Each structure stands twice: as C-alpha cells, then as structure tokens.
Amino acid sequence: MxxxxxxxxxxxxxxxxxxxxxxxxxxxxxxxxxxxxxxxxxxxxxxxxxxxxxxxxxxxxxxxxxxxxxxxxxxxxxxxxxxxxxxxxxxxxxxxxxxxxxxxxxxxxxxxxxxxxxxxxxxxxxxxxxxxxxxxxxxxxxxxxxxxxxxxxxxxxxxxxxxxxxxxxxxxxxxxxxxxxxxxxxxxxxxxxxxxxxxxxxxxxxxxxxxxxxxxxxxxxxEKFKLWLRGDQEAAAAPPLDSSQPPQYDSNLEYLYKELGGLDMGSIGKGSSMSGSGKNKVAPVAHSMNSFGEPIDPSDKAGNRNPMASNMVHESELGNAxxxxxxxxxxxxxxxxxxxxxxxxxxxxxxxxxxxxxxxxxxxxxxxxxxxxxxxxxxxxxxxxxxxxxxxxxxxxxxxxxxxxxxxxxxxxxxxxxxxxxxxxxxxxxxxxxxxxxxxxxxxxxxxxxxxxxxxxxxxxxxDMETLYGVSGGITSYLIILIQFNLAAQQAKEAIQTFSSLNDTAGLVGAATDMYNSSSTLHDLVTTTMLTPTG
Known part of the structure; x- marks a missing residue:
C-alpha cells in the first residue's frame, strides 16, 4: 500500500x-x-x-x-x-x-x-x-x-x-x-x-x-452503453440474416450507421457471415466498430480475431450504483x-x-x-x-x-x-x-x-461581474462629480479675480478723482489770492 x-x-x-x-x-x-x-x-x-x-x-x-x-x-x-x-x-x-x-x-x-x-x-x-x-x-x-x-x-x-x-x-x-x-x-x-x-x-x-x-x-x-443496448435489442428482434445474400438495411436505421462511423451502406457485404447467434447480429456493427459504435482498427481481420471478442462490452459504471x-x-x-x-x-x-x-x-x-x-x-x-x-x-x-x-x-x-x-x-x-x-x-x-x-x-x-458593473458605474458618477466641482471652483476663482480687478479699477478711479478735486481746490485758491486787491 x-x-x-x-x-x-x-x-x-x-x-x-x-x-x-x-x-x-x-x-x-x-x-x-x-x-x-x-x-x-x-x-x-x-x-x-x-x-x-x-x-x-x-x-x-x-x-x-x-x-x-x-x-x-x-x-x-x-x-x-x-x-x-x-x-x-x-x-x-x-x-x-x-x-x-x-x-x-x-x-x-x-x-x-x-x-x-x-x-x-x-x-x-x-x-x-x-x-x-x-x-x-x-x-x-x-x-x-x-x-x-x-x-x-x-x-x-x-x-x-x-x-x-x-x-x-x-x-x-x-x-x-x-x-x-x-x-x-x-x-x-x-x-x-x-x-x-x-x-x-x-x-x-x-x-x-x-x-x-x-x-x-x-x-x-x-449514454454510449444505452445506445449499444438499444441497437442490440433492435438487432435481436430482426429476422436472422442469410449469409448467402448481402445484408438488408432498414432506411430508418441509416442515420444510426452514419452516426456511428459513416459506413457506406452499399460496400459492406463480406464479413456478414460472422454474425453468430445471440448479441451483435448486425454484421457491420459487430465487425467494423467496437461495442460503443466507434471505428476499430481495420488491420484486425475477422478471421484473425476471437469470435467472442466482438461480443464483449465494457460495462458502464453508472449501470452499477x-x-x-x-x-x-x-x-x-x-x-x-x-x-x-x-x-x-x-x-x-x-x-x-x-x-x-x-x-x-x-x-x-x-x-x-x-x-x-x-x-x-x-x-x-x-x-x-x-x-x-x-x-x-x-x-x-x-x-x-x-x-x-x-x-x-x-x-x-x-x-x-x-x-x-x-x-x-x-x-x-x-x-x-x-x-x-x-x-x-x-x-x-x-x-x-x-x-x-x-x-x-x-x-x-x-x-463577480455584478461588482465589476457597479464599480464601473461608480467611477463614472464620481468622475462627473469631480469635474462639476472643478468647474464650480474655476468659476468662483474667476469671479473673485474679476471682483478684485474691479475693486482695483474703482480704487484707481477714486484716486484720480481725489487728485482732480485737490487740483481744482488749489487752482481756485491761487486764483482768488491773485485777484484779491491789496490794502
């Protein structure tokens, strides 16, 4: 062990x-x-x-x-x-x-x-x-x-x-x-x-x-095992084949032969005499395919094989609980x-x-x-x-x-x-x-x-994929929110800069006005002084 x-x-x-x-x-x-x-x-x-x-x-x-x-x-x-x-x-x-x-x-x-x-x-x-x-x-x-x-x-x-x-x-x-x-x-x-x-x-x-x-x-x-059993039962119910004549095929079963190995229905005549009594009475299935309908090695001739070997079936494991x-x-x-x-x-x-x-x-x-x-x-x-x-x-x-x-x-x-x-x-x-x-x-x-x-x-x-979908939606939502906040911040900054420039402009205008008023007062004072007669 x-x-x-x-x-x-x-x-x-x-x-x-x-x-x-x-x-x-x-x-x-x-x-x-x-x-x-x-x-x-x-x-x-x-x-x-x-x-x-x-x-x-x-x-x-x-x-x-x-x-x-x-x-x-x-x-x-x-x-x-x-x-x-x-x-x-x-x-x-x-x-x-x-x-x-x-x-x-x-x-x-x-x-x-x-x-x-x-x-x-x-x-x-x-x-x-x-x-x-x-x-x-x-x-x-x-x-x-x-x-x-x-x-x-x-x-x-x-x-x-x-x-x-x-x-x-x-x-x-x-x-x-x-x-x-x-x-x-x-x-x-x-x-x-x-x-x-x-x-x-x-x-x-x-x-x-x-x-x-x-x-x-x-x-x-x-499923292959059940398919083989179904085909075997149908073969057992069919009349015995005459070895002197080629086998006759039911047209309803032609699809099965094509599915199992693509057999040419008109080319199989020899070897049908090997069909014995009991199971596997359909010669093409018994001699050209294995028990599950899969093609076998063509080098194995019917005369060189044990007749009982063609009737052996590997039992499905699911058939025995x-x-x-x-x-x-x-x-x-x-x-x-x-x-x-x-x-x-x-x-x-x-x-x-x-x-x-x-x-x-x-x-x-x-x-x-x-x-x-x-x-x-x-x-x-x-x-x-x-x-x-x-x-x-x-x-x-x-x-x-x-x-x-x-x-x-x-x-x-x-x-x-x-x-x-x-x-x-x-x-x-x-x-x-x-x-x-x-x-x-x-x-x-x-x-x-x-x-x-x-x-x-x-x-x-x-x-899972549902989470991936949620994450993708979250990225899109947060990206839109961030861009909106950025736009609002830039607009607020531009408004502040505009307000500051307006204040600066107003200050300059006020200073200029004060200078003009001061100049006017000084001019009036000088004019008045010069025009006033002396004693």
Whole structure:
C-alpha cells in the first residue's frame, strides 16, 4: 500500500514546480520571505528568518526611496494649492501615498502568512494525488505558460509607462530624475503578488473542471452503453440474416450507421457471415466498430480475431450504483477539499485584494480627472504627470484595470465551475435512471450545495461581474462629480479675480478723482489770492 502511494505521489507533478521563475523574481524584489534553498531542492514554501529580515529591509528601503522621490518632485505640489482648487490638492496628496500603502499591505500580508501559504500548496498536492487515484490526471504545464505570459506582460507594461513618462514628461537632464524609477516599484511588486493569487486561483478552477469533466465522461459513457443496448435489442428482434445474400438495411436505421462511423451502406457485404447467434447480429456493427459504435482498427481481420471478442462490452459504471457510489463519494470529497482551499486562499489574500480594488477605483477615477485638468491647462500633482499625455494615460489605465478585471473575472469563473459540479452530478442520476443512484446523487448534491465557494474582498463585496458593473458605474458618477466641482471652483476663482480687478479699477478711479478735486481746490485758491486787491 505504501509503495502504491509513493508511486502515485511520484506520478503527480507538484504545482510549485511551475512557479520557479516567479518565485526567484519575487524573492529578489522582496515579496516572499520563504526559504530559497528548500524551494529549489524540494519545491516547498517554508519559513526563513533570513528571508524575513531581507523582506523587512527591502520594505524600509522602498519607503525611504519613495519619500525621497516625493520630496524631489514635489516643487509643483507646493504651489498647487495656491494655483488650483483645494479639491485637486487634497486628491493629489492622498493618492500620492496610496501606491505605497498598497505595496506595504502586500509585503506585510505575505510576512504574516508565510507559514500558511506553504500548507496551502501542500493541500493542493494531496488533492492532485486523490484525483490521480480516480484516473483524473491534470496537466500543470499550462500553469507554467500562464505565469510566463503574465510576467512578460507585466514587464512590457511597466517599462512602457516608465520610459514613456521619463522621456516625455521628466527633465532627464538633471541627475535627480533617476529617482523616477522608484515610482514603478509599488505597482510592480503588487502585480507580482497578484500573479501568485491569480495563478493559484486558476489552478483551483482547473481542478473543479477536471471533476466536472470526469462526471461528464461517466454520463457520455453510459449514454454510449444505452445506445449499444438499444441497437442490440433492435438487432435481436430482426429476422436472422442469410449469409448467402448481402445484408438488408432498414432506411430508418441509416442515420444510426452514419452516426456511428459513416459506413457506406452499399460496400459492406463480406464479413456478414460472422454474425453468430445471440448479441451483435448486425454484421457491420459487430465487425467494423467496437461495442460503443466507434471505428476499430481495420488491420484486425475477422478471421484473425476471437469470435467472442466482438461480443464483449465494457460495462458502464453508472449501470452499477453500488460500484459507482464510492467513486462519486471520492469526487465530492475532493470537491469539498478544493472549496476549503479556495476559502483559505481568499482569506490569505483578502487584504491585498481589497487594497488593489481600492487602488484601482481611486487611480482610475483620479487619472481621468487629472487628464481633464491637463486639457484645461491646470496644474496636477507631480507623480500623476502621466495624465498630461493621453497615450500614456490609456496604457496606465489599461494596466491597472486589467489586473482588477482579470482577478474579478477569474474569481467569478472559479465560483461557477465549483457550482457546476452539482449539475454534472445530477446528469449522472438522470442518465442512469436508477432509484438507488438517485438517492446517492441527491445526498451528495446537498453536500455540494453547502460547500460552494465565493471570493470576496474582506467581505465588503463579492468578486463577480455584478461588482465589476457597479464599480464601473461608480467611477463614472464620481468622475462627473469631480469635474462639476472643478468647474464650480474655476468659476468662483474667476469671479473673485474679476471682483478684485474691479475693486482695483474703482480704487484707481477714486484716486484720480481725489487728485482732480485737490487740483481744482488749489487752482481756485491761487486764483482768488491773485485777484484779491491789496490794502
């Protein structure tokens, strides 16, 4: 027994083998504190004191460099409140640090969950072994390809935004402009962390779909078995065939022969004499197809085969309720375990997901608002100078929204795949049409109903397409409100400037009038003095 388990464990490919490149990059930038040597040798995630120290040092260094960046490029921000509305100043001040908050959330959460995440992937490995026992083999190579594609897209987007902003909107003739590279660190670290979550979530989705495919295969096999039985009964009811004459075919059954193998009705004459008594009396089906109507190897001649081999039928598992009960129980237990893994995974990444969704909502709204301000020749915060260029704005918004939308979509599809298992299970009961199997299916479907999995951001909202629709509407509403406030502020500022200019003009007119009155009084006094006769 132990030898069989060891052979099964050797046949199952660990999921973490596909995370080699992602782990090394994450380790270098300081996202994961796990031990590097143990991962390289045994593909496991275990705690490491040196990894914790290195991760904390990188976090402190990133925070210091980010603040130096803000101070170096903050000359425009110091005059922003005086030149523009208070609303623009407050938005810029708050959003300046939201990227740093998002990065700190990712790193501190990974530091807190460094032991639990290793247990998570170990549970996935046990699930793969149990699926292998049920003849459900998974191909993890798609995980590796997906990771490489995500890493490539991340590097392309980060370099495009960074270099385009640096060349077009930053004065790169000064040596302090090199600090602009620090602005890409928070988003890059956040993207790497979310790749871990997205790929792990996709792995769970694949395992749900593997269970569903196994159940669907049971249904398809039983349907083929019933089709074979129906054809066998019809053949038994037909009159015996005369071996000296070519077989006669009913026109009503012609579609069946075409469906089973595309047989040419006029070309089959020989070999019909091999039809014996009992089952499989229709010669073309017995000699040109297997028991389920699938084409057989034409090299196997009828004279070289055992006559009993053509009458053997692989019994459908759904035809024996007692035999299939254990298989269905095992699949449902594995399904429950995958649901529990999904809940644990959602708990581990709940705070990073919430911070990402908040960051995406605020940045998307603010970037469009600052783009509007730039079109009106208004000053914007220095770290959001990418909004001055529409092309860079489109790239940045596509990058940010792509991460949020993909996680929401993948969470929604994984939840649907987990709930679809109950439908596939009921198909087994319907196609088998057996009372005992009906009772088994009803019992297991209740268990599946109580173990569905949904993904949320700390319980504030569920990650599904309905939430995506609500977020899109919220961005549009807040953007309109911000633009209206900006228009009102600009109109108020213009009114104040107009009133001030009117006051200045009135003051000048009053001063001129006083000077004229003073001149007139002096002239009258001089005139009166000169015209007055002396004694």
């Amino acid at each position: 132990a030898r069989e388990q060891s052979s099964e464990a050797a046949a199952v490919q660990p999921l973490l083998e596909q995370f080699q490149q992602l782990f090394f990059i994450s380790k270098i930038v300081g996202i994961l504190p796990q031990d590097l040597d143990k991962f390289r040798s045994r593909n496991v995630l275990e705690k490491s004191r040196n990894g914790m120290i290195y991760m904390l040092v990188t976090l402190v260094v990133y925070v210091l460099l980010y603040n130096v960046l803000i101070y170096s490029f903050g000359e425009e921000d110091r005059t922003l409140k005086a030149s523009q509305s208070t609303l623009t100043f407050v938005i810029g001040l708050f959003l300046t640090y939201i990227g740093l908050i998002m990065m700190g959330t990712d790193q501190l959460t990974a530091l807190r969950n460094q032991g639990r995440i290793g247990e998570l992937y170990e549970r996935i490995r046990h699930v793969d072994e149990r699926l292998y026992q049920e003849k459900c083999v998974l191909d993890n190579s798609t995980i590796g390809r997906r990771i490489r594609i995500m890493l490539g897209m991340t590097i392309i987007f980060e370099l495009s935004i960074l270099l385009a902003t640096y060349i077009k909107l930053v004065d790169y003739t000064q040596w302090m402009s090199v600090l602009w590279l620090v602005s890409a660190i928070p988003t890059f670290i956040n993207t790497l962390d979310k790749i871990w979550f997205a790929v792990s979530l996709y792995a769970l989705k694949e395992r749900f779909e593997a269970i569903n495919a196994t159940l669907e295969e049971l249904v398809a096999t039983h 007692a035999k299939v009960e254990e298989k269905l129980n095992n699949l449902c237990q594995v399904h429950d375990e995958i649901c529990e893994i999904g809940k644990a995974m959602n708990e581990l990444w709940s705070y990073p997901i919430l911070s990402l969704m908040a960051y995406g909502f605020l940045i998307f709204t603010a970037q469009l608002y600052f783009l509007y301000c730039a079109t009106q020749f208004q000053s914007i915060p220095s770290l959001f100078r990418s909004a001055k260029n529409p092309l860079i704005t489109v790239i940045a918004l596509s990058y940010t929204s792509g991460k949020c939308v993909y996680l929401i979509y993948l969470s929604w599809k994984t939840s649907l795949a987990s709930k679809r298992t109950g439908i596939s299970l009921h198909k087994c009961g319907v196609v088998a049409d057996d009372n005992l199997l009906y009772e088994i299916v009803n019992h297991l479907s209740l268990k599946l109903l109580n173990h569905s999995v949904d993904f949320s951001a700390c319980g504030f909202f569920t990650l």
